[in-house]
Amino acid sequence: MARLSIDRVSKSFGDFRALDDVSLEVRDGEFVAVLGASGCGKTTLLRQIAGFDKLDAGRIFIGDSIVSSQTRHLPPERRRIGIVFQSYALWPHMTVAENVAYGLTVAGIKDPARSRRVDAALNLVELHGFGERRPAMLSGGQRQRVALARCLVTEPSLVLLDEPLANLDVHLRASMEQEFADFHARTGTTMVYVTHDQAEAMALADRIAVMSKGRILQVATPSQLYREPADAVVAAFIGEGMIVPAEVRAVKGDGTCWASLYGYNTRMRCDVSQTLIGKAQACLHAGDLKIAERPDSGLRVRVDRTVYQGGYFRLSVPEPFDTAPGGVIGIDVRGGWIIPSSTPP
């Protein structure tokens, strides 16, 4: 196992900057998800780590050694990295055991050492006894586990996963998520897991790097990202955050401030070192809002639409907030976060 350190890496294709000054530290044994919309540069980043492409600027370390820089490029096969792709790319004419053994065969490792390592890898992914089957006789989830075993058998110091569940059914994904989490807990392998699926990243990762347009916007634990987004893009992306204009009136020393939302005064959480008196943006989640007991109190909003969602209702409230009578309710705001780097509207 090894730590991974990405230090100010950039990569362009022609004039298109696919990675723009990306830095990320992954600790030894950590599970980090890279989360971002399709096309934001996730696969490009993995390819840099694996050494399939040369970078334009920056450095990548695995353990204590530099594997990529402008002057050094360690070839992929010498990086001790295991990769699992979205398409598991198993050879249909080979058995499961032969598929898993392939990397060892290429490396010149012979039986009995080879068979012993294949068995151990199949055990790790809980496919003991499946070695003689062909991929066609397995479910999608089992095939993905074979792909994982094939990557693990080479004893990688670091495992990269590029949207490994994207091709699976919804119900299978949930159980595979659990498999990846269990696998990580069992082995303590350092893992970088790329996905566009927020729920998947939240469920699996110790920390999530949120990526957008070739840049990493924030690296934090799932709950920090949700509660304390560093900017408006992260705030809107994670957990359907609502972004509303706010006026900060007073900053307290205890991590809160008094702010006015459309004239309604409330206490919100903030980063006291970065929050100034004046215009700002606030991030609210549904859990921060409560319908006021007295209809004339709280933040007054007009309800446009009410949709039952099973167990709760979703209310749509159009902006600008209407204070005219009829359909108007009061909302108590009990939480919310002042976005630190927000540009005032």
Ligand SMILES: Nc1ncnc2c1ncn2[C@@H]1O[C@H](COP(=O)(O)OP(=O)(O)O)[C@@H](O)[C@H]1O
């Ligand atoms: N070899 C390449 N040549 C030109 N453009 C590329 C190449 N690889 C990726 N890109 C572009 O870089 C951007 C990021 O791609 P990618 O890293 O695959 O995104 P993601 O994996 O997040 O969906 C995309 O706009 C893509 O078209």
Ligand SMILES: [Mg+2]
């Ligand atoms: Mg991709």
